[in-house]
Amino acid sequence: MRGVVLHAPGDIRVEERAEPSIVEPTDAVLRVVATCVCGSDLWPYRGVEEVRDAPMGHEYVGVVEDIGPEVRTVGVGDFVVGSFWASDNTCEICRAGYQSHCVNRVLMGSIGTQAPLARIPLADGTLVATPKMPDEELIPSLLAASDVLGTGWFGAVAAEAGPGRTVAVVGDGAVGLLAVLAARRLGAERVVAMSRHADRQALAREFGATDIVEERGDEGVARVKELTDGLGAHSVVEAVGTQQSMTQAIRSTRPGGHVGFVGVGHGVSLPGEELFFSGVHLHGGPAPVRRFLPELVRLIWDREIDPGRVFDLTLPLDRAAEGYRAMDERRAIKTLLTV
Amino acid sequence: MRGVVLHAPGDIRVEERAEPSIVEPTDAVLRVVATCVCGSDLWPYRGVEEVRDAPMGHEYVGVVEDIGPEVRTVGVGDFVVGSFWASDNTCEICRAGYQSHCVNRVLMGSIGTQAPLARIPLADGTLVATPKMPDEELIPSLLAASDVLGTGWFGAVAAEAGPGRTVAVVGDGAVGLLAVLAARRLGAERVVAMSRHADRQALAREFGATDIVEERGDEGVARVKELTDGLGAHSVVEAVGTQQSMTQAIRSTRPGGHVGFVGVGHGVSLPGEELFFSGVHLHGGPAPVRRFLPELVRLIWDREIDPGRVFDLTLPLDRAAEGYRAMDERRAIKTLLTV
Numbered sequence A, B: 001m002r003g004v005v006l007h008a009p010g011d012i013r014v015e016e017r018a019e020p021s022i023v024e025p026t027d028a029v030l031r032v033v034a035t036c037v038c039g040s041d042l043w044p045y046r047g048v049e050e051v052r053d054a055p056m057g058h059e060y061v062g063v064v065e066d067i068g069p070e071v072r073t074v075g076v077g078d079f080v081v082g083s084f085w086a087s088d089n090t091c092e093i094c095r096a097g098y099q100s101h102c103v104n105r106v107l108m109g110s111i112g113t114q115a116p117l118a119r120i121p122l123a124d125g126t127l128v129a130t131p132k133m134p135d136e137e138l139i140p141s142l143l144a145a146s147d148v149l150g151t152g153w154f155g156a157v158a159a160e161a162g163p164g165r166t167v168a169v170v171g172d173g174a175v176g177l178l179a180v181l182a183a184r185r186l187g188a189e190r191v192v193a194m195s196r197h198a199d200r201q202a203l204a205r206e207f208g209a210t211d212i213v214e215e216r217g218d219e220g221v222a223r224v225k226e227l228t229d230g231l232g233a234h235s236v237v238e239a240v241g242t243q244q245s246m247t248q249a250i251r252s253t254r255p256g257g258h259v260g261f262v263g264v265g266h267g268v269s270l271p272g273e274e275l276f277f278s279g280v281h282l283h284g285g286p287a288p289v290r291r292f293l294p295e296l297v298r299l300i301w302d303r304e305i306d307p308g309r310v311f312d313l314t315l316p317l318d319r320a321a322e323g324y325r326a327m328d329e330r331r332a333i334k335t336l337l338t339v
Helices: A039-045 A136-145 A148-158 A174-185 A198-206 A217-226 A243-252 A272-278 A289-301 A317-328 B039-045 B136-145 B148-158 B174-185 B198-206 B217-226 B243-251 B272-278 B289-301 B317-328
Strands: A002-008 A011-016 A028-036 A060-067 A079-082 A117-120 A127-129 A166-170 A190-194 A211-213 A233-238 A253-261 A269-271 A281-284 A313-316 A335-338 B002-008 B011-016 B028-036 B061-067 B079-082 B117-120 B127-129 B166-170 B190-194 B211-213 B233-238 B253-261 B269-271 B281-284 B313-316 B335-338
Touching (some): A028 A136, A039 A317, A079 A136, A127 A289, A136 A289, A148 A253, A148 A281, A148 A289, A166 A174, A166 A243, A174 A233, A190 A198, A211 A217, A217 A243, A233 A243, A243 A253, A243 A272, A269 A272, A269 B272, A272 B269, A272 B281, A281 B272, A313 A317, A317 A335, B028 B079, B079 B136, B127 B289, B136 B148, B148 B174, B148 B233, B148 B253, B166 B174, B174 B190, B190 B198, B190 B217, B198 B211, B211 B217, B217 B243, B233 B243, B243 B253, B243 B272, B317 B335
Parallel strands (some): A166 A190, A233 A253, A253 A281, B166 B233, B190 B211, B233 B253
Antiparallel strands (some): A002 A011, A028 A117, A028 A335, A079 A127, B002 B011, B028 B061, B028 B117, B028 B335, B079 B127
8 A cells, every 4th residue: 555654854755555454453454534644743744853764644534444353342334533542441541531641552653544544453442433424524524533623622621621711722723723613612701812824813713713812922921911801811722832832821821720731842841930930730741532532523423513624735645745845834724635 | 026037048047127017908917926937948048049138937827916997807816827928819810719829919928927026918818817716736737727738738739639549749848748638638548658757757647648658759750650550649749849859740640640739949940741741730839828728727726637746846936047957957847936
């Protein structure tokens, strides 16, 4: 089969890879219907993370092609969504809702789902089947649930977005935009999207943003405080992962408020004394998407949310390199790859 | 009046200071019955914080001597306990339970309660009166509520100590020991005190510790994991404030678990990537003691808890310098000063 491989920074190729098969009795093999390029794929693409000759991709929806003898909850022919961490969903950490830290977890990025077929470890704990075969138009939204929606949702949950709260979102990538959607769905009264791009601002408003702040850094913090009687937001979602964005998120939050951080931290260092005196709650990390998947699939199935709107470029898998380039140059928010 | 002044690192003197009086209509003047030396007083005493010619002390219990015309909830002759932050207890931040970040807060340390009299700003929002004049034996415990008990309690609450949880406490100073007491009172199933001093271990056990871990750093982390099926504690209270103790606290916590940090961070820097992948919740800062004071005073009044046990040295105010020295040299856990 032909799958996406990153050879070196900037060097994405679609080339021959071995077809996967059942290895463990708890595995499934998935025929991938759609996959996509993640903001986190850009870190190795840009050389910020050292990666060579690696299969790429960790987001996926598709049809179960084969299952191991111990798989019980999904069957051949089911249409399924899974998360970027395979998890058993039965260990103590999973049961507490942290499937991305499952004691038996497997990183799907190490398998590479930008390909026609993918082995899914721990299929029972990882995959969620849709009620039946979805309409074509639902595919982008179901694919979004696999990572960016689940991650934005977790950011909003970690920031304790809810009724009566003002939520600010730092970052206008797909995750940030979907954190806006999540905050609103979770009942937030006011959602402040921080963005200086007209197209992303428009999508943020569609997803429920009530205010847009274009300023960044200290000026962005000052604007959020102006909007909140000088106190800061109750909840702030950090969806970038840089020193500036983390600092901006913490300083935009009122004492006792909550920062949910879902941008993968790169070279970020938090000064202990500032954190101490800020009085905020900090929670984040790789999102336990599996915790939210059943609910997210239902919301999409019932057409209550339309997170697939973040895909503004669709390409066949063979043209993956173009999709990476468009995201790297910020010409696309997120690229969907059809298989 | 004669009060305690820090002239320079290591140079504590008891000398003539101006008597306080009502300045704002919301002030009270307190006749201090007992005060004490805080672990945080040792930072300037050791020269880690730059402080010169400053009045010292922020913990206090005593009898109201005078009140301003707008004070309503405490009266002359009342025996009261207050926190180290004066707070109005009515602003939005206070109402959310973060009185230590009150928009009108005043730091009691800038006033200096190691003296016979102290001005208490925002008396209605700051002071809690006991039902009547307390027995002599209750004074140390009521004084402990003013800071170390309230701070240890907040650490345990921030770490979400509760039924079914294993709580580890990093730090065996007064705050750490009282975090053990708090964790137990909050219903924790297992409380691991991290200490290598026999006398402090004994007090930790009295306060409800079920396990003692003597190891520190990575070995301490490994021991906590051994005690928790390799997962780490649900809740960890950090009550020191150094890089090592923060790192130890974060690494001792399971993914999805909670770190409550109440040691004042000095030179601490948290690596963003490690924090991200740890998946822990982090919350702390200067404790909103006032949130807990009514309940803590009740527990002490009813003799359900005996936090005053942390005072293992009692001296008259005039001998404050000895009290600082004993704590600095770790010969005393905490020094009570009678006035």
